[in-house]
Amino acid sequence: MKIQVNSDNHIESTSRLEEWVSTTVESALAHYDEHITRVEVHLSDENGDKPGPDDMRCQMEARPKGHQPISVTHKASSLDQAVEGAATKLNHALEHMFGKLRNKRGGAHALDSDEPSSNPDALLQEEFLENDQALHS
Known part of the structure; x- marks a missing residue:
């Protein structure tokens, strides 16, 4: 996964x-x-040199293989909070997208194949289910 960071004129990119x-x-x-x-x-x-509440904005766009990009935005009073909030939102959005794909393709029953390695979708589903269980345990 490649990560590209861009900033406006008011945030010094180091x-x-x-x-x-x-x-x-x-x-x-x-x-x-x-x-x-x-x-x-x-x-x-968003406010440039002027201070203000929730004026830091972080927009993240993920490009999942074979799917439309997913974009989220988070505003906060600090850059740290904006980035962490956007990362959390993007994680939830991807979890939702991959969950919908899993349900659309038959859920866990699709993993019962004798040769999951011959089906890339089955591998994706299997990995997603393992990660989902790890997150919720």
Whole structure:
């Protein structure tokens, strides 16, 4: 999964910031790593130089293989909170999308195949179910 970080003129883009954002995104979406080609992160300060509540904005767009991009936005009073909030929202959005795909394709019954390795969808479903169980236990 490639992570691209962009920022507006009011947020200084440093290698340290980009590394922190990338680490945060990778950590939040680790269980989808093989299913996402790229995540674009857009950081902005909506009020510019003026202070204000919830003026930091983080928009993340994930590009799952073979599917339409998924985009989320989170606003907060600090950049840290905006990035972490957006990463959490994106994780939930991907969980929802892959859950709908799992249900549409027959749920756990699709995993009963004798040769799951010959069916990439079955492998995706199996991995998603394992990750889902790990998250909820």
